[in-house]
Amino acid sequence: MFDDLKGKTVVVTGSSKGLGAAMARRFGAEGMNVVTNYRSDEEGARETVRAIEEAGGAAAAIRSDVSKAECVEALYDAAMFSFGGIDIWVNNAGIEEGAPSDQKSIEAWQRVLDVNLTGVFAGCRCAINHFLEHDMPGTIINLSSVHEVIPWPHFADYAASKAGVGMLTKTLALEYADRGIRVNAIAPGAMNTPINAQKLADPEQRAATERLIPMGYVGAPEDVAAAAAWLASDQARYVTGTTLFVDGGMTLYPGFQFGEG
Numbered sequence: 325m326f327d328d329l330k331g332k333t334v335v336v337t338g339s340s341k342g343l344g345a346a347m348a349r350r351f352g353a354e355g356m357n358v359v360t361n362y363r364s365d366e367e368g369a370r371e372t373v374r375a376i377e378e379a380g381g382a383a384a385a386i387r388s389d390v391s392k393a394e395c396v397e398a399l400y401d402a403a404m405f406s407f408g409g410i411d412i413w414v415n416n417a418g419i420e421e422g423a424p425s426d427q428k429s430i431e432a433w434q435r436v437l438d439v440n441l442t443g444v445f446a447g448c449r450c451a452i453n454h455f456l457e458h459d460m461p462g463t464i465i466n467l468s469s470v471h472e473v474i475p476w477p478h479f480a481d482y483a484a485s486k487a488g489v490g491m492l493t494k495t496l497a498l499e500y501a502d503r504g505i506r507v508n509a510i511a512p513g514a515m516n517t518p519i520n521a522q523k524l525a526d527p528e529q530r531a532a533t534e535r536l537i538p539m540g541y542v543g544a545p546e547d548v549a550a551a552a553a554w555l556a557s558d559q560a561r562y563v564t565g566t567t568l569f570v571d572g573g574m575t576l577y578p579g580f581q582f583g584e585g
């Protein structure tokens with residue numbers, strides 16, 4: 325647990341399920357005020373809020389589509405209305421749509437980029453404006469992916485968006501470092517969340533995924549939540565502009581694990 329997080333306010337985009345919900349719950353357990361966000365899964369968001377409140381925390385569920393800048397502004401306004409300020413902003417919402425690149429429509433490409441990259445920029449901009457306006461330090465965490473560095477056939481839009489998140493994170497970190505604003509990314513590997521549910525339910529596909537993970541097993545959402553809590557805390561006060569890989573070693577060229585090559 326990180327004592328300095330107690331009483332601070334965090335916004336977590338896309339926190340009706342998966343990694344966002346796990347991070348929201350962890351932040352709640354740290355004694356933070358948590359603004360959960362959803363696009364359509366109201367019940368999931370309410371469940372996240374319920375879990376935080378039952379554990380003694382404070383939370384609000386706000387509907388907003390982060391692919392639209394004006395909706396991200398509205399999410400910020402709602403956070404201000406609920407808790408009077410923000411200290412930490414987590415750009416977690418993300419989507420993926422697989423298709424061979426020669427058959428991928430521009431509309432499909434744009435849908436992914438709008439959520440995964442433009443939505444992240446819109447969230448960063450809101451948070452940075454708040455920190456600058458109030459002359460206060462602040463922290464931003466962007467959810468990237470191992471596909472920030474690993475190419476992924478059929479998911480060119482997703483991989484491009486996550487590589488973009490990596491450079492966006494570094495650039496904003498450099499741009500605002502002297503104002504006490506830290507900007508970092510977390511790059512999960514294969515985690516047990518709804519985005520992977522279909523793949524992981526199939527024993528063959530699960531085994532194929534596990535072969536890509538040197539530690540040999542799929543990660544839990546709580547592993548990402550623990551990394552987010554640390555990055556948000558003062559324990560990471562000298563950490564900015566970095567991507568923290570939470571991937572069981574997936575980015576370590578697993579093909580070389582047992583001396584091959």
Ligand code: NAD
Pocket residue numbers: 337338339340341342343344361362363364365388389390391416417418419439467468469470511512513514515516517518519520
């Ligand atoms: P998920 O599909 O389980 O949850 C995604 C969340 O984002 C949901 O709450 C969904 O409602 C929300 N969302 C989607 N589009 C939105 C929009 N336009 N506006 C607001 N909310 C929206 O996904 P997850 O596995 O929890 O992934 C969370 C993040 O982590 C994503 O950015 C994803 O790319 C990244 N990631 C996940 C994994 C993994 O293995 N699960 C690996 C690497 C990176």
